[in-house]
Amino acid sequence: MGKYQLGEFEEIVLLTVGVLFGDAYGVSIKLAIEEKLNRKVSVGALQSALKRLEEKSYLTSKEGESTSERGGRPKLYFTLTAAGRDAIEHAREVRNELYNEIPKIALDLKMV
Amino acid sequence: MNTSHSNPPKLLLRFFKWFCDPRLHKYLEGDLLELYEYNIEKQGLKKAKWKFSWEVFKLFRPGIIKSFEGTQRLNNYGMIKNYYKVSMRSILRNKTFSFLNISGLSVGIASCILILIYVNNELSYDTYNSNYENTYRVIHYYGEQGAEPNFSSLPTNEYQVWGNAPAAPSMQSFFPEVHQVFRFTSDSPWLISYNGITFSETGILFADSTAFDVFDWKMLAGDPKTALVRPNTVVLTKELAKKYFGDENPVGKTIIMDTEDPFEVTGVVEVPSNSHFFFNGLISMSTFKNRRPGIFDSWGYVDFYTYFTLKPGASIDILKQKVPEFLEANYTDDQNYYIDFEPLSDAYLHSEAGRQPGAIGSIGNIYIFTSVAIFILLIACINFMNLSTARSVERAKEVAIRKTIGSQRSALIYQFLVEAIIITLIASLFAAVLVFAGHSLLETISGKTLPINWLFSIQNVLLGLAAVLFIGVVAGSYPAFVLSTFRPITVLKGSFKASSSGIWLRKSLVVLQFSLSIILLAGAAVVSSQLDFLQKYNMGFDSDQMLVVDFGYDGLVQQKREYIKQRFNNHKDVEMASVSRAAPGDFFPNAGTGITDPISGEIVYKGPAIYEVDEDFIPTYKMNIVAGRNFSDDFPLDSANALILNESAAKLYGYSNPEDIIGKSFEQWGREGKVVGVVKDFNYVSLHEEVEPLSLRFGTRYNVSVFSLKINSQDFSKTLAELESIWQEIIPHRPFDTRFVDQNFNAQYESDERFGMIFSIFSGLAIFVACLGLFGLTIYSTAQRNKEIGVRKVLGATTTRIVALLSKDFLTLFIISLIISIPLSWYVMNSWLDGFAYRISLGFEIFATSALITLLVAFITMSFKTVSAALSNPIDSLRDE
DSSP: OTTOOOOHHHHHHHHHHHHTTTOOOHHHHHHHHHHHHOOOOOHHHHHHHHHHHHHTTSEEEEEEEEOGGGTTOEEEEEEEOHHHHHHHHHHHHHHHHHHHHSOHHHHHHHHO | OHHHHTOSOHHHHHHHHHHBOHHHHHHHHHHHHHHHHHHHHHHOHHHHHHHHHHHHHHHOSTTTBOOTTOSSOHHHHHHHHHHHHHHHHHHHHSHHHHHHHHHHHHHHHHHHHHHHHHHHHHHTTTTTOTTGGGEEEEEEEESSSOSSOOGGGSOTTSSBSEEESTHHHHHHHHOTTEEEEEEEEOOEEEEEEETTEEEEEEEEEEEOTTHHHHSOOEEEEEOTTTTTTSTTEEEEEHHHHHHHHTTSOOTTOEEEETTTEEEEEEEEEEOOTTOSSOOSEEEEHHHHHHHOGGGGGOSSOEEEEEEEEEOTTOOHHHHHHTHHHHHHHHOOSOTTEEEEEEEHHHHTTTOOOBSOSSOOOOHHHHHHHHHHHHHHHHHHHHHHHHHHHHTHHHHHHHHHHHHHHTOOHHHHHHHHHHHHHHHHHHHHHHHHHHHHHHHHHHHHHHTSOOOOGGGGSHHHHHHHHHHHHHHHHHHHHHIIIIITTOOHHHHHHTOOOOOHHHHHHHHHHHHHHHHHHHHHHHHHHHHHHHHHHHHHSOOSSOOTTEEEEEOTTOHHHHHTHHHHHHHHHHSTTEEEEEEESOOTTSOOOBOOEEEEOTTTOSEEEEOOEEEEEOTTHHHHTTOOEEEEOOOOTTSTTHHHHEEEEEHHHHHHTTOSSGGGGTTOEEEETTEEEEEEEEEOOOOSSOTTSOOOOEEEEEOOSSSOOEEEEEEOOSSHHHHHHHHHHHHHHHOTTSOOOEEEHHHHHHHHHHHHHHHHHHHHHHHHHHHHHHHHHHHHHHHHHHHHTHHHHHHHHHTTOOHHHHHHHHHHHHHHHHHHHHHHHHHHHHHHHHHHHTTOSSOOOOOHHHHHHHHHHHHHHHHHHHHHHHHHHHHSOHHHHHTTO
16 A cells, blocks of 8 residues: 555545546535435535545536536536545555455355 | 425535535535435435434544644644643652642642632522522510610620511411421420330420422422321431331331320431431421410410521511511510511521521631631632742743744743743642542541532533633733743843842742631631630539430439439449539520519519529539528429529619528419529630520429539449449439530530631641742752852851741741731631630730741741751852852
């Protein structure tokens, strides 16, 4: 792991920002996670995760257009950085590696 | 969309804006609003609103809350942080000074709070009544001034709270302004039996059924409206109910009172500890009325306390004006009887009337305690200032450097104030611990329940913080405003010495501290020697080993009285026994008594107290007859027509020479006869008051309730056990209920003693705090003169000379303090002593002793440091030169 520190929720947020490519802002990320993973996400938890990821420079943010249903407030769009992409890939590799190392029998036993 | 658009909860948005990091705010608010709209469409307005608040609430988390460092005001926050850092460093670096400062201040603050708790409790008496402002009581005057005496100019105890029964109903029908009237009688002991257990209980009153309308006592069981209506019903206090019934519900149960009468318990009541009178049980007034109906029409029979409430909006002044009219309409027999009204709010602390229904407090003591509290705090603050001025030379360098680097004066002022406030805050934390530790001790000493909860109301906590701020600013004012003026050039050049104004201030503060200490110590000395005086005072009768056996007017005991007395007399340890209505120190009724006037020859009526005694009473108590003779079996008619007076009573009737009143005619409670003797004045009530006029009459047929036994025994408890077995043999139904006469009296001085104890403790603390400061100053001044001491020693000065040199300055200050404090404390203590009819005279020795003690304590404190400085090896101080 070493240089890529990523919590489970952070990983999901990072992935979702990637999925929503170009349209990732607070509400859309929240709704996407709620829909795909069927879990509740509060604005507060999401925002602190986004802020942490930005501080780790996995994400960058950019002010977008303001719309009337937001009371004239602008959206803050997030995009993955190169470091962010590396972090996701690293996380995925680690998982795959670990999965491959599980003896077959362990998985079979679970089936019984 | 437009319909819902306009109404997200505004207040929540504002709250969010307040705590949110401003850099994130607009985006997050946008998200929130968008979600709000989304939720309205999906789940409806109500749920959306609820979700919105929940989201805002969950946004209150680190990372989103704006940082304390702030964004725009970065510099100020940073500076305060720096002040804090520098202050903590300075506090930690000078451990001795910080320790002296903090310990002095915490003791000061804690003492102050404890005194505040006590004073607050004293001031809270009777305020638990919702009708507090509108409740009054009747005070009665039986005197010689004729109609309309001026109550405020009458001497203490000349008028009484104790009065007659008919005043209450007459007032209710005469004054339309009077709402509820409530009477109760003096407390008396009753035998209470339930399920075979019998105890003699004191503090049982007969009370009107309106008790719970006038006073807000909490009924734990039973109906306050009907509890005291029927005859033979009784309401018990929580404590008494617990004693007899345990966890059972006593309401509806029957107890036996005075061995024969069944009483129904109709209620259980809780009386707050801050009530100006207390009782253990209330018996319905109708019980009393059935027994002695005549009393309820008699204006001359005095055994009732009358309280009443006014109708809303009515004025007590109008009532007062109508008093002559009221007496005219209801009672004109006695031209010397008059009434007045006293507000309930004056009952505990301000009443000067005699015959109070309970113990009363003293507003003078409240003033004294409050001053002590202020003194202690002042002394602690002075310590702080003194130590800071003393250290000013050291701090001067810091100031100079800061100034050179570019600090402004205001910044330095802030810096020192912050430091002082931090020290005060730390001290108050320790003080809080001390308060909790000292609270139960204070409760024990004062004998009161002192609620502490009120301290934690929001208002008081804020007040406390304000006080901390204030104390910090006061204590830190000198270093803040004087040190900050130092000119860097003089300081850094090295020619700087402590400014003369600083030294002057320090000296005058030391003088102030010494003066306050001497005043407090002299006060404590005066209080304790006055109490000592009271206890050793010759009362005019023998109270030593005088045992009183109380049988509470029990008719069965009365029948066997002579036999019991004889059995007691036969016991080898009993010198003499006597029977009487009451014993010295108890409560006595007054009796309208007429005696021939020396000039006019007509019978003149006054109202001296009355003792009903037998012929052995005067010899048992070893009282002295100054004229005439004692009652005697040799004169069989004594029981009907003889009266003995005390000297005061003889004077009251105009006979300054006691011999002259012998043989004069008297009329008292329907009996007529001659005065046969005058007994020397003895103090039968309290030394707070002059000896009151007293008549002793031979009357053992009715109305006797105690045996007095003069015991002469080595093994008192053995004697007591033997007497008890005699008693149980003759009177098996009644417990052997005894007390000592000197106990009776000591109970009267209990509140004085407690006052004295509290006063001494806090004076001691004040002196302790002052010594802490003195100790600090000595450390400082010896450190400053370290080199001088070294040089002097090298040149041959002796240790004694050096100690004398170091102490000389303080000695001068001490003498100045003496000159200031002695007249002041003489004045204050003299006015305190004026509250006693029998008091010590303020001699020079009390002040000399307290001055000497203060000097000694101060000197011992200083010598810790001066002696070690004088003994130190000059090499250590001179080496680095």
